[in-house]
Amino acid sequence: MIEVIAFDADDTLWHSESLYTMTQERFARLLSSYHDSESIHQELYETEKRNLKLFGYGIKGFTLSMIETAIEITDGQICGEDIQTILDYSKEMLQAPVQPLEHVVEMLNQLANSYSLMLISKGDLFDQETKLARSGLARYFQIVEIVSEKLPATYEKVLLKQNLLANQFMMVGNSLRSDILPVLAVGGHAVYIPYHPTWAHEVVEDGVPQSPNYYELENIGQLPDLVKKLSSGR
Template sequence: MEIDYSGIKVIGFDADDTLWVNETYFRETEEKFADLLEGYETKNKIDQELFKMEMKNLELYGYGIKGFMLSMIESAMEISNNQVSQATISEILNLGKRMIAHPVELLGGVKEVLKQLNGKYRLIVLTKGDLLDQERKLERSSLSNYFHHVEVLSDKKEENYLNLLDHLKIGVHEFLMIGNSLKSDVLPILNIGAQAVHVPFHTTWQHEEVSVEEGKYTYLKINQLTDILKYL
């Protein structure tokens, strides 16, 4: 596949699981949540019910840890038929607070890539989730100085991207998006006529999983972020 990024002027980076670890902490918290409720249901059933609750609440709470916390609490009440103890509810809240307070763990090669691309391209962060939490993580990451703009979107659909590019006066043919999610970071970008790079993370949230018909889309897939330096 021939890749031509000669017209690219602006590069957008997803944040969670592209710049730093995120999904791993959700999976770890889900396991602890299931441990708390194993007296009411099997762990597999608890996982299923929690995911269903997250999907039910997604439009109301949006993405991020706070919505996840509320979904855990509501799931606990539903799974236990409102018998769950106050102590368990308190521990669920603590699970969420520990996620929010967790140190930022940068993925390999992130600083190297940003250092080399900084100055050659206009770099921006395009992520979704809770605004306060994402701003906090960016500050803790010590990466802020590399980016011209940071945008926390409510969702990552074609309309969201088009509105943002228009607002920032970025032409679609000048834009390249790099991220770990085909559903959020790659396919919507390709559908609006821009280019995208897929950097898979070893853990993917069920909601972000999507199958792509072979040959329907043309995009670059790399094993690690530093591989992008071979093309830019």
């Protein structure tokens, strides 16, 4: 019997990746006199991946990766004014409105009275906490976990901390890599809701997971009916 339903935050409850995509386009235009857009995007992505183990996830690490990429692409010739422009991009991202996805509020209202709701998000602690507050959704969650990475061991620690069995736990998210496969690996229920665009780092090439605990929905508004169906044993 499912007792706790956990949600990813970015691109599951509110828009996020579209903000990164827009900023990457602005970044490519800023450096367009040095290189073509495709090469700039690829160089930035490689820099981000390389820096994850140092800076973790989130806008601040993304900003440092943009600055490093700009220095590399311009052979150190980028001017202070352009560095300031990159920092301004970052500040705009950090202060951007947090817009819940369609159906999210209605879905949370339907589930909040019957289940304990949890938020499990990876990234910068301050950024994620402030986004949750600005989203207006904080009141729905009894438990909030901000983690540096989402691995099977991460979810095992959450289950142990909350005194839960894996089959009492459901995770809902838009990333197969972070929200779905690790939860299935520990025996929990996992609901995949695709979001476009998705960051390339979160994409997996292995196809649909083969597990009786795996579910895929078109939108998050379908979640209450799925939970009801599973709870009734049908």
